[in-house]
Amino acid sequence: MTKSSAAPSGVTGATLAKDLRLEWRSKDALNSMLFFSLLVVVVFSFSFDPNAEESRQIAGGLVWVAFLFAAVVALNQTWARELPNQVLDAYRVSPAPANSLFMAKALGNFILVAALEILMTPLFIMFYKLRALGPAWQLIPIAALGTWALVVNGTFFAAISLRTRSREIMLPLLLFPVSIPALLAMVNATTAILTGELSAKFWIVLLTTYDVVFTIACLLLFELVLNAE
C-alpha cells in the first residue's frame, strides 16, 4: 500500500490519463470553473470598484476565495463520475492499491485547478490593477502549495461526501472548516507579497506543514474510507 503511493505506479498514471482525457473531451469542469470565477471577478470588481492601493489589500482574499469555490465544482465530480457504471465498486474489488487511485484523482484535480489559476490570473491583474510590491516569484510556490492543500483534502472529502445524501452540498460543509489554516496562510502570504510590507516566509512554511500533514493523513485513511460499507 505505502510502496505504491510513494512512486506513481501504473494505476496512478492510467487513471490520471483517463481522467484528463475525459476532461479534455468534455471540458465540463474547466468551463464551469472558469465561468464561475469570471463571475466572481466581475461581481466583486463592480461592487467595490477598488483603486490600486485597496485592491492590494483585498485581492489576496478575493482570488483564493474565488478559486476555493471554483475548485469545489471540479472536486464534486471527481468521484461522482465513477458511480454510473459501478467503476468504484470494480476498483474496490480489484487488487490495485487504493492510494494510487487517490493520488491519481488528487493530481488530476491539481492540474485542473492549476489550469484555472493560470487562465484567471491575467483577468485578476486586469480588473484589479494589480502590481506586486514584494517578490512576485514567491507567488508561484504559494499558488502550488495552496492548490495542493485545497485539492488533497478536497479529493478526500469528496470521497466522504459521495456516501451522503445531498453530496454536492456536503462537500463544502466538510472541506471549508478543515481548510481554514490553509486558506489563512494562502491569503496572508499573497497579501504580504502584493503589499510588500511583510515577509511571506512564515506562511509558506505553514502551508508546507499543512500539505505534508494532510497528505500523510489522506494516504493513511483513504483505504478505510474507500472500503467503508
Add this chain to the structure above:
Amino acid sequence: MKMKRMFPILGLLTAVLLSYALYEALVVAPTEQTMGNVQRIFYYHVPSAWTAFLLFCINFVCSIQYLVRSNPVADKLTNWTVLAIAIASCIAAFVIRPLPEGIEPSSVATTGLAICGLYFLIKKCFSPTRTDALAVVTAEVGVVFCTVVLVTGPLWARPVWGIWWTWDVRLTSTLVLWLIYISYLMLRRFSSSGQTPVLAAALAIFGALDVPLVYFSIWIFRTQHPQPVVGGGGSIDPVMLHILLINWLAFLCFAGLVCWSRYRLEILQREVEETQALEAMLEPRGSR
C-alpha cells in the same frame, strides 16, 4: 435497570452541586478589581471550555480506536505510539529549557500522561463498536458546551475589551473546533447508517490535526486573550481558583450525566435498529 435507580440520585446530586457552585460564583466570590461583576462570567466560560475540550478529546480517542482496533497491527502500533507520547512528554518537561512562555513543565507532563491514561481507559471500558456510540455522544455534548463558551466569551469581551470578537489565537481555534464538530454532526446526520462510523471517525482525525495548526499559525501574532490561569502564565486569587474548580466539578458532573443518558439512548436505539433489521430478514417474503 441500574440506571433507573442511579440516575435520579446522581441527577439530584448534580443539581445540588450546580446550585452551590452558582451561589459561590455569584455571591461568595470576590468582585474583580478592574472588571467588576462582569468577571463572574469567567466561572461559566472557563469550566465550559475545559469540559468541551475534554469531550472533544474523548471523541478523538474514540475515533482513533474505532478505526484502529479492527486491524491488529495498527492497534499495536497505536498503543506504542500513545505510550511513546506519554514518555516523551515526561522527558520533554525536564529536558526542554526554556519552554515557550505561558507553558509550565508540569502541565506538559500531565497532558501527556492524561492522554495516555484516557486512551487505555477507554480501550479497557468500551468495545470497538461502543467507542463509536461514545464518539457520537461526546461530539454532541461537546458542541453544546463549546457553544456556551462562544456565547459567554463575547458577552464578557464587549464590556472589557470594547469589542465582541477578535481573531485571537484561542478564540479562532475554538471557533474552528466548533465549526469542525458541527460539520462532523452534519456528516453523521446525512450519511447512510452503515458507513457513518468510519467516515465520521476520519473527519474527527482531520479535525484534531487541524486545530493545532490553526493555533500555532495565529500564535505568531500577539494574543489578546488572558493567559491561562491554571498551569499557564496568568495568576489568580486562591478563593477565585477554588470557586472555579467547584464550578468545573459541577459542570463535569452535569456533562457526565447528560453523556451517560445520551449514551444509553444511543445504545438502545442501535439495539432496536439491529432487532428490526433481523426481524425484516427472518420475515418470510411477501407476507406483508
